[in-house]
Amino acid sequence: MIKFDAKIPEGPLTEKWSIHKRSVKLVNPANKTKLDIILVGTGLAGAAAASSLGELGYNVKAFCFQDTPRRAHSVAAQGGINAAKNYRNDGDSVYRLFYDVIKGGDFRAREANVYRAAEVSNQTIDQLVAAGVPFAREYSGYLDNRSFGGVQVSRTFYAKGQTGQQCLLGAYSGMMRQVAKGKVTMYSRRDMLDLVVIDGKARGIITRNLVTGEIERHAGHCVVLATGGYGTIYYLSTLAVGSNVSAAWAAHKKGALFANPSFIQIHPTSIPQLNDYQAKLTLMSESLRNDGRIWVPKKKGDARAANDIPEDERDYYLERRYPAFGNLVPRDVASRAAKERCDAGYGVGKTGLSVYLDFKDAIKKQGKKAIENKYGNLFELYYKITGDNPYEVPMRIYPAGHYTMGGLWVDYNLMTTIEGLYAIGEANFSDHGANRLGAGSLMQCSGEGYFILPVTIGDYLADEIKTPRISTDHPEFEKAEKEVKEKIDKLMAINGKQTPTTFHKRLGKIMWDYCGMARNEKGLQKAMIMVQELEEEFWKDLKVSDSAKELNQELEKAGHVVDFFGIAKLMIQDALNRKESCGAHFREESQTPDGEAKRIHSEYSYVAIWEYLGEDKPHTLHKEPLVFENVELKERSYK
Template sequence: MTMLQDRPTNTKLISKVPDGALVDKWDNFKANAKLVNPSNKRKFKVIVVGTGLAGASAAASLAELGYRVDAFTFHDSPRRAHSIAAQGGINAAKNYQGDGDSVSRLFTDTIKGGDFRSREGNVYRLAQVSVNIIDQMVAQGVPFARDYGGLLDNRSFGGAQVSRTFYARGQTGQQLLLGAYQQLSRQIGLGGVRLFNRCELVDIVVIDGRAAGIVTRDLLTGELASHAAHAVVLATGGYGNAYYLSTNAMNCNVTAAWRAHQRGAYFANPCYTQIHPTCIPQADATQSKLTLMSESLRNDGRVWVPKNFDENRAAHEIPEQDRDYFLERLYPAYGNLAPRDISSRAAKRLVDKGLGVGPLKNGVYLDFAEAIGRLGRPVVEERYGNLFEMYERIAGENPYDQPMRIYPATHYTMGGLWVDYELQTTIPGLYAAGEANFSDHGTNRLGASALMQGLADGYFVLPYTISNGLAPLLNKTVPGTDHPEFKRVETEAKVRFQGYLNVRGTRSPDYFHRELGKLIWDYCGMERDRNGLERALTEIPALYSEFKKDLRVTGTGEGINQTLEKAGRVDDFFQLGTLMCKDALTREESAGGHFRVEYQTEEGEAVRDDENFCHVAAWEWTGDENNATRHEEQLSFETVQLATRSYK
């Protein structure tokens, strides 16, 4: 049977979603996947780049199976990856609350949340394995919240009408990452994984059309080195830092994915970026990053702005009739738990109108007064205590006494390296997992689904799909690091880094990053339009040529040089930024996080164009960042009916 999914306009974009009914696809895949005999597994070397949830779980699981694994992180320790900062929780279709959840409910919520721009087969598998993740993490000792009977507790999150989110206070990402890190550490101790820390990927080596390995730069010595393997997994996270100000950690970057893209991996849906509604607003010009306040706060916090433009009373002095609880007003069915893209835009519109709060009038209130009255302060403290403390430290205001001020900020990127059902990119032997790939969230990720996807990919998908890819290579020789292509790529990297040092201009990498970020935020942020995007596509290249002429990197290439590291990352952000705007310009519809002003209803809701844009846009590198080629993977929906997404 010919699958509907397999109607690509490009022969490389074959999704490889297995045949059969949706519920059977993953079982069918596993039943037919090629296996590698236990004693043969040690003959295979797998490189895993990144040690966040996806990378650590993949490296640990592959090593447990018997593969030889080399794991790379640019941090000092694998435990630092930014998965650690996820606060709210992880979704799973356990239905422990008996409130009507099921695998198919989680599946439909995710498809709908993603505004019908993700692959059914992948999303269903994600919902299926979600239940295994919770079992796995509890067995590893993750101290999830529990009720008084000792069973696991759940909370609800945006875009869902059931409570399926498991959590460990406001530190769920930390606890899950530490679980995966500990499992990885066990394998390092046993010798199954070799760890390369403070070691950054600077290029991918492709020989005869297959990923042969990577070139890395030792951040402490500046030395470049080649590493060969039978397969390479990139679990290197998202590219939200293209915006400069985001909730990502300072060192998050797109370099690994972008190098892969330049070596032939298609980059999918780069314009799908998520702006998270509840972050602390920017306070001043020195600001280096924005801090997220967990979405879980919207379970009990009420979002509002004053009704009057000239309001200057303190929040608690403003009477009920002068407040606009705009999410409850606009989206009564979901209220304050409307999905992220929708909540963010609603807040932006009111702030743009001049109804913002705070000294810079750049936020909206998230108010707990009603919750404190209803539940009492101890319960609110138990649920959100650490988040309240964090807010007070940053904003200098106590949220028990006055409402928090929040505003949307870039948080997550749904776009990423194009992968098929096996998480393999368009370069055979090169896989992408977690936020680095584009696969599961469509145009908008639901809260508490990033942790789920990272762990699903690493623990329960890659171990099966990698075996399927490796089995045919048994007893075949693959190129080693003595192959001339490794040397050539090393030399290219060396020239590139020396190049940054040689410019000797006047501006730091941070200066360019900040300016670039402003352009991308203004033109390719929460709302986009043709004029702005076209302007971006002339302003970004202009700034990029400034960068090439006027960059200043002090110090040398030998030994640690954080300014030099930054220069390489900003260089890649420039090229990516161009592609983001191009992708946004060519997607002439509004869907989820991609909101084109031209395509909206009278009430300001997104208008999709399923006739022309029910596809994944996958971009091919042509050697020039201004002239990437756009390919399409058609999406077909066999189970879910395409519908207008409504949370009213």
């Protein structure tokens, strides 16, 4: 059995990070140059880490599957990044940010980690501004803020609807600087296929060169995974189509425990699915809910055009159900409310699977120009895809798979249960509990990459200074490479009829239907059988064209689908285990009479941590109890 220890520092909550920072071991500058760090994934977390670690003097080998780090899917985060600057004088503070994240996550996150995330958020904004990120400003020249779902202060920094792009490009440029200095070596168009563990320590990875098909070995003193989330489990999601779970899953199979896998956020404001050919769903930023009002007709199956429905025949259901937060309730609440209305037959559009997001009142009050300034590019994006002009007719939106709160379990140092293997950003489980608040992921990713990992990784590497450069000739590398090659050969040899995408689509549908916005025991059990059957079919009827010795996008997809089967089964197992509703995880068996999620704190106040025991064996559950010493456990109400 794998042991785990969260290693939360002693001391009061507000002091823990300072205490930890002054007590971790340090590596002197001369020794840093002898240490190699393998970093997989170059999104905001990875790129920020690469630039910080490079500056410190470590040798970083960075890997990404895209052709350049600037394309990682952090680029698509729209709305903003939170920080507790309190520039608005509206009563914000580090504690309040911490509290909002804990509450937003439905009390399923670790206090110490969340407080630290809130604490470094301010420094992160300073850093990003210094890196040249052009955040929105007021006429005074000072930084502007806006409000976001789930909070009552304005603490979100933004760059129009492209905050993620701007933050990533800031981190990426810092990383490019380190590449030029020779401290970071960039390996792009590489897929990590396995983790190499030697004597219990992560020492390297096996990658496939996506251009040549070559299988490569890369060694280092430690390995950092910044490989993002697996929202693509639903096939249709707001993620980039290339996003996948394979790197994290490979680590999991080698001994890194996986935490809360079924906590997956369904974003409430995505453009609804238009047809069956669709490869992905496009997100409309949550920031739109600042000014847009969500409604459905009061009459079931009302076929009139939106603008023909008079005011008193519209049901602004979020404002009705949650008067305190209105349209700005957290994402999980907004998503479920939309699903509830559509399931009850009030949905709009051809399929009845969408609700209106209306800017009529905002345009009337603030003028078209003001709305255009705030959301111009989002409106354009919407217009391009749907052909509807949101300045004139309300947008139609529907929830879509988005962000995974679950991920590799990490301790306070962001280390997984494999020594020397770290997970940062969305790839880990740490900060967002059962539901992430808007503008929280950019905050977490940049904070961990720029400021947290560079401190905590030293604590481990300080003991590694005597370890010579790791050789890729070690038998463990050989073994891992052999296994990877065998897996590829196996996939190529099936020679069936269906493409990887076909299986991915079918798997996604099962997961969306039974392990999506609402889950119940029967459905989950059924889904488990369906997934297993589909997986069997996959190994009999998969078709991968061309060869493995060349650029082969079908083979890449096939490899990812294999791992999606793994995580799908684990998600279902986790969802079955957690018989409470909390955050994004809504078990229909556990709800209040008026349909709100019912948390069962007495039984489920823990992080569900899963251990891999082998293919076809169910995972073993471990529990990390969650202790709340600094917040009062409350019913999470936005009414």
